[in-house]
Amino acid sequence: MTDWFINGERNGMISIDDRAVQYGDGLFETIAIRHGKPRLWQYHLDRLARGCECLDIALPGAEQLHQSLQDALAQSSAASDYCLAKIIVSSGFGKRGYGRTRSAEPSIWLGVFASTPPPASSYRDGVDTKVCDTRLATGSATAGLKTLNRLDQVLARSELTGQNLFEGLTMDASGSIICGTMSNVFFVSKNHVSTPTLSNCGVEGVMRRHVIATLENHDIDVSDAVVELDDLAAVDEIFITNSQFGVLPVRRCGETVWPVGETTRNIMTLVAAKGVPECQL
Amino acid sequence: MTDWFINGERNGMISIDDRAVQYGDGLFETIAIRHGKPRLWQYHLDRLARGCECLDIALPGAEQLHQSLQDALAQSSAASDYCLAKIIVSSGFGKRGYGRTRSAEPSIWLGVFASTPPPASSYRDGVDTKVCDTRLATGSATAGLKTLNRLDQVLARSELTGQNLFEGLTMDASGSIICGTMSNVFFVSKNHVSTPTLSNCGVEGVMRRHVIATLENHDIDVSDAVVELDDLAAVDEIFITNSQFGVLPVRRCGETVWPVGETTRNIMTLVAAKGVPECQL
Numbered sequence: 001m002t003d004w005f006i007n008g009e010r011n012g013m014i015s016i017d018d019r020a021v022q023y024g025d026g027l028f029e030t031i032a033i034r035h036g037k038p039r040l041w042q043y044h045l046d047r048l049a050r051g052c053e054c055l056d057i058a059l060p061g062a063e064q065l066h067q068s069l070q071d072a073l074a075q076s077s078a079a080s081d082y083c084l085a086k087i088i089v090s091s092g093f094g095k096r097g098y099g100r101t102r103s104a105e106p107s108i109w110l111g112v113f114a115s116t117p118p119p120a121s122s123y124r125d126g127v128d129t130k131v132c133d134t135r136l137a138t139g140s141a142t143a144g145l146k147t148l149n150r151l152d153q154v155l156a157r158s159e160l161t162g163q164n165l166f167e168g169l170t171m172d173a174s175g176s177i178i179c180g181t182m183s184n185v186f187f188v189s190k191n192h193v194s195t196p197t198l199s200n201c202g203v204e205g206v207m208r209r210h211v212i213a214t215l216e217n218h219d220i221d222v223s224d225a226v227v228e229l230d231d232l233a234a235v236d237e238i239f240i241t242n243s244q245f246g247v248l249p250v251r252r253c254g255e256t257v258w259p260v261g262e263t264t265r266n267i268m269t270l271v272a273a274k275g276v277p278e279c280q281l
Numbered sequence: 282m283t284d285w286f287i288n289g290e291r292n293g294m295i296s297i298d299d300r301a302v303q304y305g306d307g308l309f310e311t312i313a314i315r316h317g318k319p320r321l322w323q324y325h326l327d328r329l330a331r332g333c334e335c336l337d338i339a340l341p342g343a344e345q346l347h348q349s350l351q352d353a354l355a356q357s358s359a360a361s362d363y364c365l366a367k368i369i370v371s372s373g374f375g376k377r378g379y380g381r382t383r384s385a386e387p388s389i390w391l392g393v394f395a396s397t398p399p400p401a402s403s404y405r406d407g408v409d410t411k412v413c414d415t416r417l418a419t420g421s422a423t424a425g426l427k428t429l430n431r432l433d434q435v436l437a438r439s440e441l442t443g444q445n446l447f448e449g450l451t452m453d454a455s456g457s458i459i460c461g462t463m464s465n466v467f468f469v470s471k472n473h474v475s476t477p478t479l480s481n482c483g484v485e486g487v488m489r490r491h492v493i494a495t496l497e498n499h500d501i502d503v504s505d506a507v508v509e510l511d512d513l514a515a516v517d518e519i520f521i522t523n524s525q526f527g528v529l530p531v532r533r534c535g536e537t538v539w540p541v542g543e544t545t546r547n548i549m550t551l552v553a554a555k556g557v558p559e560c561q562l
Contacts, residue, residue, distance in 0.1 A: 002298070002377070004297050004298075012296055012297050012298065013294045013295065013296060013297065014294065014295060014296075014297045014302065015293055015294060015295075016285050016293050016294065016295045016369075016390055016392075017283070017285075017293065018302075019435075020302050021295065021299075021301050021302050021369075021429070022309075022369075022429070022431075023305075023429065023430075023431040023432065023434070023435050024304075024305030024429055024430050024431060024432060025431070025432065025435050028303075030377075054436075055432070055435075055436070056439060086377065088297075088302075088303075091435075096283070096311075096367065096392075096394055097438075097463070098431065098434045098435045098437075098438035098462055098463060099438045099439065099441065099442070100435070100439065109297055111297075111377075113377055134422050135420055135422065136420075137418035137419060137420050137421035137422075137424075137482070138418060138419055138420055138454065139416055139417075139418050139419055139453070139454035140418035140432075140433065141415050141416065141418075141432075141433065141436050142432055142436075143418075147432055148302070148303070148304065148305055148432075149304075149305050149430035149431070149432045150303075150304040150305060150306070150379065150430070151304065151305060151306060151336070151421075151422075151423055151428055151429075151430045152421065152422065153304070153379045154300075154304050154306050154336075154372075154379045154381070155335075155336070155422050155423075156379075157378075157379035157380045158337060158380065158381065160380065161380070172420070173419065173420035181379055182378070182379060201418070
């Protein structure tokens with residue numbers, strides 16, 4: 001079940017001349033809605049604002065965006081206590097050509113989607129993954145942002161078809177693991193937590209930020225990870241994060257298996273207490 | 282003046298759920314139409330087929346595509362002896378998420394646009410360019426293809442705003458010049474022609490291919506170019522190629538200026554004789 005809203009009207013049709021279609025010239029956020037409220041809203045807003053600054057798109061004010069989201073949720077038959085919203089912001093209508101028409105108004109679309117949580121067993125026992133062959137392009141000016149240019153993720157995700165895997169991890173050109181197709185990844189080695197930097201590729205997830213902030217609040221340091229394929233088996237624990245599911249342990253990546261570790265379980269308890277109750281074991 | 286056609290109907294509205302909008306999950310071709318015929322049609326088809334293979338999109342047969350294009354041209358008020366057509370092929374309608382619905386039919390949209398050639402002075406005297414600060418992301422699985430993920434080009438192009446420059450050249454992360462925002466680039470040094478390889482980033486233009494083929498037909502070898510910013514001033518001649526304008530000399534890039542060289546003029550004459558009369562000086 002899905003509803004799209006454009007300027008407050010329920011409407012799923014857009015102009016093919018919008019630059020979102022022609023060039024992927026825009027950004028999006030996928031927001032967990034819990035009991036009518038957008039979770040980690042400020043983090044979503046921050047990333048969207050950073051993206052709009054990079055792409056030179058005039059983002060409407062935070063209050064207006066929040067009100068539009070609430071209006072969409074109030075009107076949508078897909079809304080429930082546990083659902084998700086997607087906000088797409090594009091640079092708007094354009095003439096043909098990469099250069100923008102300076103006067104163009106941004107397009108803002110709000111989607112409301114029904115959603116179901118992963119089963120409790122995924123939180124308890126972990127999920128199965130593999131490392132994808134598709135590498136992430138590196139050195140992009142939009143690294144870390146959630147732009148509408150997502151072919152790397154689409155191609156990596158397509159490698160999972162028919163394999164009954166929850167997620168695929170992706171590497172950069174040099175063979176370092178960067179993130180999942182729809183998640184960020186954390187490693188635990190000798191009780192120390194690390195996660196790859198996303199300055200050259202990948203998406204800086206809001207749940208990744210929330211996990212790092214939560215750990216820092218408990219004086220648990222999260223350092224930069226450089227983990228290559230061959231290092232993976234030596235890692236003690238792995239978990240992935242995403243705005244919708246929160247934190248999930250990884251129990252398998254390719255041939256390597258892990259038990260759900262104590263550090264991961266402790267982190268899930270901390271994150272659950274900070275607004276992400278799904279992670280409570 | 283623009284017309285869009287979807288399934289033979291004049292229609293400029295598409296579903297926001299199309300994966301072209303959500304992820305840029307598709308490809309496009311921008312084709313010069315001269316006296317009712319698509320120029321370099323086979324080269325456009327070849328690139329589109331390569332792209333569809335990479336993205337696992339089922340491309341309709343070449344004859345059907347050609348017929349749809351002819352139908353659109355026949356119906357469009359934007360069509361003329363000198364115009365352009367744009368074909369967009371996306372992986373089609375999708376549920377939310379990077380993974381595709383396997384049964385999805387590709388979306389195919391045809392646009393017809395009015396177009397005007399550059400002035401004769403651009404062919405005779407050359408055009409002004411600069412090297413953009415925006416670098417191309419490298420190591421993409423879709424390098425060379427004309428996908429709907431074009432933010433690198435959009436950002437590079439935005440650097441030209443208000444500067445009265447015809448084109449911006451872009452470098453990869455290591456600082457090698459790869460191509461223009463909307464063109465490919467060729468260098469001439471000591472009468473030898475070279476052009477950057479596009480195996481890691483950039484778009485393999487159909488006019489680039491046509492120029493290489495034309496030169497090879499005249500036993501003129503075109504080698505791989507590795508030209509960094511500091512090498513630029515030492516190059517004897519530069520020209521750029523694009524499906525619409527053919528070949529244009531570069532007379533300035535940043536602070537460096539060049540006269541229009543003899544080799545470039547000779548190549549323009551050869552290419553003009555092979556179906557691109559705009560280049561005839």
